[in-house]
Amino acid sequence: MTTNASPTRKVLRYSVKPRLVHALLASSFLTLLLTGLTLLWSPLSPLAAGGLMRHLHYVGAVLFMAVPIVYLMVDRPAAKELLWDSFHYDRDDWTWLKHVYAYFLGHCEGMPPQGRLNAGQKLHHAGVVIFSASIVISGLVMWFGKGMLNANGLAVAAIIHNLSMLILTVLLIGHLYFTFVYDALAGMVQGYIPEAEARLEHAKWVESLPQKEPWLVEEN
Numbered sequence: 001m002t003t004n005a006s007p008t009r010k011v012l013r014y015s016v017k018p019r020l021v022h023a024l025l026a027s028s029f030l031t032l033l034l035t036g037l038t039l040l041w042s043p044l045s046p047l048a049a050g051g052l053m054r055h056l057h058y059v060g061a062v063l064f065m066a067v068p069i070v071y072l073m074v075d076r077p078a079a080k081e082l083l084w085d086s087f088h089y090d091r092d093d094w095t096w097l098k099h100v101y102a103y104f105l106g107h108c109e110g111m112p113p114q115g116r117l118n119a120g121q122k123l124h125h126a127g128v129v130i131f132s133a134s135i136v137i138s139g140l141v142m143w144f145g146k147g148m149l150n151a152n153g154l155a156v157a158a159i160i161h162n163l164s165m166l167i168l169t170v171l172l173i174g175h176l177y178f179t180f181v182y183d184a185l186a187g188m189v190q191g192y193i194p195e196a197e198a199r200l201e202h203a204k205w206v207e208s209l210p211q212k213e214p215w216l217v218e219e220n
């Protein structure tokens with residue numbers, strides 16, 4: 001790949017399988033969030049009457065728990081790369097984090113070069129892994145532990161469950177903010193992003209890509 005970005009070249013950010021897995025993750029999470037709110041928040045509790053929301057919450061939970069299994073089944077290298085990247089930070093990442101306020105305001109020019117994920121995305125994704133594990137474990141305890149745990153045990157599980165969901169919701173708000181500030185949706189919906197954009201935000205990653213299709217396509 002040449003070092004100068006062409007306005008007509010596009011880079012493959014996400015292939016079809018990771019995009020479908022992300023759609024499953026996003027839709028199951030939003031199902032859990034919305035149905036969970038009706039179960040927890042009294043102004044919305046009339047919506048939970050009849051038990052439909054509780055059943056939908058369980059369906060959302062099963063789909064949410066299936067996400068890592070499906071990802072490993074359909075695209076093991078991408079799933080492993082996501083996990084590895086989320087928990088490994090180099091010197092450029094730490095310098096990048098020191099200048100995160102500029103990135104927050106929509107300026108990534110002059111920031112240290114980043115790999116496939118920038119340091120902020122790494123932190124976000126690591127948070128998603130940790131707090132997803134936490135909602136899954138505490139949720140399973142509440143779902144199946146009713147006969148085994150006393151009221152205090154179930155109350156602790158509920159607190160962990162609700163706090164983890166709150167943290168994931170805050171992370172989601174940040175995730176959506178950066179998605180729209182950096183116009184990143186195309187990479188997750190269509191797969192390709194302009195080469196110039198990819199170089200600006202993920203220079204080390206673009207340099208490491210093969211200089212051929214499907215990684216790089218020329219548009220007329």
Ligand code: HEM
Pocket residue numbers: 013018022025026029030078082121125128168172175176179184185186187188
């Ligand atoms: C609901 C609306 C959502 C939108 C619009 C959205 C948007 C995006 C976009 C544009 C990317 C690609 C960013 C890039 O690297 O260029 C992405 C990646 C990602 N998002 Fe979301 N997202 C949403 C929901 C969620 C939720 C609910 C979670 C977690 C609970 C999540 C977790 C992730 C993760 C882990 C990745 C990295 C995927 C991978 O490398 O395979 N997203 N999202």
